[in-house]
Amino acid sequence: MFNPKTTLENLRIRVASVEALPQLSLLGLLTGLLAGAITVAFRLVVDIGQIILLPEHQVDDFESLSWIGRLLLPILGGLGIGLLQEIAHTYRTVGVVHVLERIAYYQGRLPWRNTLQQFVTAALSIICGHSVGREGPSVHLGAASGSLLGQWLELPNNALRTLVACGIAAAIAASFNTPLAGVIFSMEVIMMQYQLAGVAPIILAAVVGAAIAWAVFGPSPAFSVPPTEMQSLLDLPYLVLIGLAVGILAAAYNRLLHFFSGLGSSRPVWQRCTAAGLLVGLCGIAVPEIMGLGYDTVNTTLLGQLGLGTLIAITAAKLLATTACVGLGIPGGLIGPTLVIGTAAGGALGIIGTALLPQEASPPALYAMVGMAAMMSATLQAPLAALVALVELTADPHILFPGMLAVVVANLVARELLRQEALFLMLLRARGLDYHYAPTSLKLRQAGVASVMDRRFVELPVTIDRETAAQTLTKNPRWVLVKQAFRPISVMQGIDVARALNEETQDPLNLMEIPAAREDIQPVPFHATLQEALEILNTSHAKMLYVERRIGPTSVRIYGVLSRQEIESYYG
Numbered sequence: 001m002f003n004p005k006t007t008l009e010n011l012r013i014r015v016a017s018v019e020a021l022p023q024l025s026l027l028g029l030l031t032g033l034l035a036g037a038i039t040v041a042f043r044l045v046v047d048i049g050q051i052i053l054l055p056e057h058q059v060d061d062f063e064s065l066s067w068i069g070r071l072l073l074p075i076l077g078g079l080g081i082g083l084l085q086e087i088a089h090t091y092r093t094v095g096v097v098h099v100l101e102r103i104a105y106y107q108g109r110l111p112w113r114n115t116l117q118q119f120v121t122a123a124l125s126i127i128c129g130h131s132v133g134r135e136g137p138s139v140h141l142g143a144a145s146g147s148l149l150g151q152w153l154e155l156p157n158n159a160l161r162t163l164v165a166c167g168i169a170a171a172i173a174a175s176f177n178t179p180l181a182g183v184i185f186s187m188e189v190i191m192m193q194y195q196l197a198g199v200a201p202i203i204l205a206a207v208v209g210a211a212i213a214w215a216v217f218g219p220s221p222a223f224s225v226p227p228t229e230m231q232s233l234l235d236l237p238y239l240v241l242i243g244l245a246v247g248i249l250a251a252a253y254n255r256l257l258h259f260f261s262g263l264g265s266s267r268p269v270w271q272r273c274t275a276a277g278l279l280v281g282l283c284g285i286a287v288p289e290i291m292g293l294g295y296d297t298v299n300t301t302l303l304g305q306l307g308l309g310t311l312i313a314i315t316a317a318k319l320l321a322t323t324a325c326v327g328l329g330i331p332g333g334l335i336g337p338t339l340v341i342g343t344a345a346g347g348a349l350g351i352i353g354t355a356l357l358p359q360e361a362s363p364p365a366l367y368a369m370v371g372m373a374a375m376m377s378a379t380l381q382a383p384l385a386a387l388v389a390l391v392e393l394t395a396d397p398h399i400l401f402p403g404m405l406a407v408v409v410a411n412l413v414a415r416e417l418l419r420q421e422a423l424f425l426m427l428l429r430a431r432g433l434d435y436h437y438a439p440t441s442l443k444l445r446q447a448g449v450a451s452v453m454d455r456r457f458v459e460l461p462v463t464i465d466r467e468t469a470a471q472t473l474t475k476n477p478r479w480v481l482v483k484q485a486f487r488p489i490s491v492m493q494g495i496d497v498a499r500a501l502n503e504e505t506q507d508p509l510n511l512m513e514i515p516a517a518r519e520d521i522q523p524v525p526f527h528a529t530l531q532e533a534l535e536i537l538n539t540s541h542a543k544m545l546y547v548e549r550r551i552g553p554t555s556v557r558i559y560g561v562l563s564r565q566e567i568e569s570y571y572g
Contacts, residue, residue, distance in 0.1 A: 008153065011023060011153075012153075012154065012156060012450065013559075015155055015159040015448075016158060016159070016447065016450035017450075017451035018158070018446045021200055024159065024201040025200050025201045027150075027155075027159070027162075027166070027201065028162070028163070028166040028200070028201025028202060028205040029204050031145055031146040031163050031170060032167075032170040032206065032208030032209050033208055034167070035141065035142035035146065035167040035171045035205065035209055036170050036208055036210075036212035038141045038142070038145055039138045039141055039142060039170070039175055039209065039212075039213070040174055040213055040216050042123060042134070042137060042138065042141060043134065043216075043217070044216070046059075046126045046134065047059050049123065049127035050126075050127055050292070053127060055069075060293055060294070061296070062129050062284065062288050062291035062292050063289065070129070070281060070284040070285055072281065073129050074130050074276075074277035074280040074281045075277040075278050076128065077127070077129070077130060077277055078128075078276050078278070079270060079273065081121050081124055081125060081273045081329075081330065082269045082270025082273035084120070084121060084124075085117070086270050092111075092113060092114040092117050094114055094117060094118040094122070095136045095137065095139070095332075096136050096139050096190070096333075096334070097424055098110075098114060098140060099140055099143045099164070099190065100190065100424055100425075100435055101428060101433055103161065103164060104433065104434070107157035107161065107445075107529065108143075108146075108160045108163075109147060109151060109157075110143055110148065110164070114140075115140065115141060117331075118137050118144075122136075122137035122331045123137075125331060126292060126293060126332060128277070129280065129284065129291035130276070130277065130280055130291075130332055131280050131283070131291060131294070131321035131322045132325050132326060132331075132334075132337065133293060133334060133336020133339075134175055134293060134332075135175050135176070135336050136334055136335065137331065137333060138174070138333070139171055139172065141167075141171055142168045142170055142171025142172070142174075142209075143171070144167070145167040145170075146163030146165070146166050146167030146205075147164050155527070156526065156528070156529070157445075157448065157528060157529045157532070158445060158446055158448045161191070161445060161446075165187065165191050165202050166201050166202050166204075168186040169183045169203075169205050169206040169209070170205040170206055170208060170210075171209060172186070172206070173207070173209040173213065174212055176389070177210055177213055177217070177220075177222060177392070178222075178388075178392035178393060179203075179207055179209070179210040179392075180388050180392060181385060181389035184382075184384050184385040184388050184389075185382070186206075188382045188384055189380055189382045189385055189422075192435065193442050221392065221393055221394060222393045223295070223298055224302065225302050225365060225394040225396050226304075226363070228362065228363045228365045228366040228398060229362070229366075229398045230362050230366060230398070230402050231360065232362075234360045235360070235362055235402065236402075236405060238349075238367075239370060240409050241349070242346060242371060242374065242406050243374050243405065243408070243410040244409055244413055245345065246375050247374070247409065247412070247413025247414045248413060248414075248418070249315070249319070249341065249342075249378075250338075250374075250378035250410060250413075250420070251413070251414045251418040251420040253323060253375075253423075254420045254423050254426055255420070256320070257326060257327050257423070258327075258426060258427075258430060259323075259327070260327025260328055261430055262430070263327065269329055273330055275328055276325045276329065276330050277330075279320070279324045279325075283317040286313070286317065287310075287313045287318075289314050290314060290317045290318040290340075293336055294340035295336075295340075297314060297343075297344070298339060298343045298372070301343050301368050302343065302347075302365045302369065302394075303365070304363075304364050304365060306344075306347065307351075308351045311344045314344040315341055315344040315348065318340050318341050319341055322334065322337040322341075335376060335380070338379045338380075339372050339375070339376060339393075341375055342371040342372040342374060342375025342376060343368045344368075345371045346367045346368040346370050346371015346372060346374070346375075347364055347371065349367055350363075350367030351364055353367060366402060369390060369396070369403065373387055373389070373390040373399075373403045374386075374407050374410035375410070376389065377410060377411055378407075378410035378413070378414040378420075379423050380422055380423055381422035381423075383408065383411055387400060387404060440571055441531050443570075443571045444530040444534060445530070447530050447570065448527065448529055448530070449524055449526070449529070449530060449532075449533050449545070450526060450559060450560070452567065453547045453559060453562045453566075454478060454479065454561045454563075455559065456476070456479065457478065457479040457546075457558075458472050458475060458480055458481070458494070459480075460472060460482060460483065461482075462482055462484050462489075462510060462512050463509070464509055464511065465507060465509075466501060469501060473494060473497060473501070478494055478561075479492070479493060479494060479561045480493070480494050480496075480497050481546060482518075488521055488558070489521070490511075490512065490520065491518070491521045491544050491546070491561060492518045493516070493517065496515070496517065497509075497514070497516070500516070519542070519543040519544050520542045520543060520544075521561075522537075522540045522542040522544075522545055523545065524536050524545040524547055524562065526548060526549035530570060530571075533545055533562060537564050537567075543563065544561060544564070545562045546560070546562070547560045547562060
């Protein structure tokens with residue numbers, strides 16, 4: 001007969017192993033449904049809000065506002081976002097950096113209150129024209145979808161991390177209609193690892209997320225691109241120059257963000273958000289194209305409808321407005337603006353290149369697309385994610401060859417020449433935190449203690465009569481947990497108890513006095529990873545652990561025994 005509790009218990013034990021592909025794939029599908037639906041809901045709230053608010057009732061059409069409207073809207077939006085957080089009497093961290101922190105320090109356990117705050121405040125910031133992206137909030141919402149599902153099912157932490165990765169991939173796929181880029185982004189930028197066993201659930205989640213977005217918004221790529229091909233190999237030196245210029249821009253982007261993050265940190269959040277809105281409003285008066293997501297600006301640039309002066313102004317103003325917004329506390333994304341900045345910078349360099357060598361130059365749209373990928377890659381230090389996103393966003397495979405060269409050059413300039421690390425790691429370290437991605441730690445985090453624990457054990461009290469001990473040993477246990485006051489205090493091998501029954505005559509037996517090799521033992525939660533188990537062993541100086549899970553207010557169930565040797569053999 002089907003027993004839901006037993007089935008769920010078996011699922012928890014099974015997904016503690018990295019090899020639980022069918023179960024993790026099913027959970028990835030469920031996560032994709034949740035993350036895709038929430039991301040699409042977020043997009044709809046933003047789109048509907050802008051359609052209602054803006055004069056021409058079109059999404060992202062801030063150019064239709066009067067100059068006073070472009071000034072006041074982001075100011076009032078920043079004030080509203082700040083006051084919402086003041087009324088709640090707390091400032092909760094949100095966005096990609098929050099997700100990285102929860103993965104690194106809390107095993108991927110994201111709180112629902114931060115997620116709710118991210119949805120509301122990020123939607124308000126984009127509706128009000130702040131120069132931020134939607135992918136940062138989408139990553140948070142997607143990660144929380146997987147995390148909260150895993151927490152509700154009480155899954156082990158290694159499975160929780162996989163569901164977080166699934167949610168991120170589905171959210172990126174639903175936000176941009178880029179399923180493959182969602183998978184690569186999740187593994188390269190957030191999880192910072194590629195594991196074969198975890199790929200299938202993440203791919204499945206991304207497909208589901210993209211399918212939900214397709215059903216609501218249609219299958220069209222994010223940007224409309226005219227047919228473009230590189231005209232000549234003589235373009236290669238100029239592509240190197242574009243990579244060099246964009247690499248410098250990416251380093252400036254990261255440094256400005258670091259500067260604004262420390263500026264006014266002692267001020268109340270409502271003052272910082274209002275100041276950010278003021279700066280966006282002032283920039284928006286002169287260059288309205290920088291307000292909001294800016295994807296309409298990307299499209300007009302790719303279609304060659306903007307001049308050199310306008311593109312330079314967009315590049316500079318978007319760089320300043322975005323770093324000020326996010327640095328001062330506006331809850332929005334940082335990746336979308338890099339696409340706008342990179343496109344504008346690449347488009348400007350394309351116009352210059354065409355003027356210098358009109359016969360040999362490729363279409364300006366090609367340089368704009370190359371700039372887009374190079375800026376995203378150099379900022380995040382994620383070349384593969386940027387290249388895949390470029391192809392999926394534009395539906396133009398011809399851009400891959402020139403894009404690869406510019407992306408590598410931009411990465412080298414930003415990382416090696418200007419010493420800029422990946423954007424989100426920089427922001428994480430600015431908070432005094434770090435992201436642990438040593439190979440051994442990553443491998444140990446992939447498996448839960450339930451996948452390695454030895455379940456051949458019995459529990460006996462310190463004092464036990466010979467008949468009960470003999471009957472218990474008929475189960476052929478490898479380990480005997482010695483309990484006192486309902487808690488294990490030591491562990492010994494079952495063979496030592498059997499030897500005592502044969503050689504000792506006293507009745508009852510005192511298991512703490514018979515000749516045996518006893519070891520100190522400490523508890524480890526059932527949901528813990530092997531990395532957490534190793535940390536408990538190192539801090540407690542115990543030799544062994546017993547795996548436990550609370551099943552009631554006063555009830556604890558023990559599932560197995562785990563030794564240091566078993567952990568070391570897993571990664572050895």
